[in-house]
Amino acid sequence: IAVIDPERCIGCTLCIQACPVDAIVGAPKAMHTVLEDWCTGCDLCVPPCPVDCIDMIPVTGERTGWDAWSQQQADVARDRYVFRNARLKREQAENEARLAAKAAAKLAALGAEQPADEAELAAQARKKAIIQAAIER
Secondary structure (H helix, E strand, O other), rough: EEEEEEOOOOOHHHHHOOOOOOOOOOOOOOOOOEOOOOOOOOOOOOOOOOOOOOOOOOOOOOHHHHHHHHHHHHHHHHHHHHHHHHHHHHHHHHHHHHHHHHHHHHHHHHHOOOOOOOOHHHHHHHHHHHHHHHOOO
């Protein structure tokens, strides 16, 4: 399993982002903790750590690879992986919807403004085109 050295951890959250089963918890600028029961020992949290504060501790003795896992443990790890991916997709969709609503509100606000002259009208049209292009992306 992964073990984080609290003396060296700077709270960058890169290990949290890398963990495929959400076994690392913590907050930015705070020391993180590994949930031992959830950690699969995959090593994916080690490379992103900029201060090398994560050590992998073997807990399965001589058993390695698939021999170190029961079917139940593998199923639970798979479920956590699937749940994490679903959460990330949901958060991404929510963020995109929030940004689209914000852009639409700005576009509506631009439409409500009455331009004073031709130069202002051209600037307003340019802003609308930029916002519309951003929404379409």
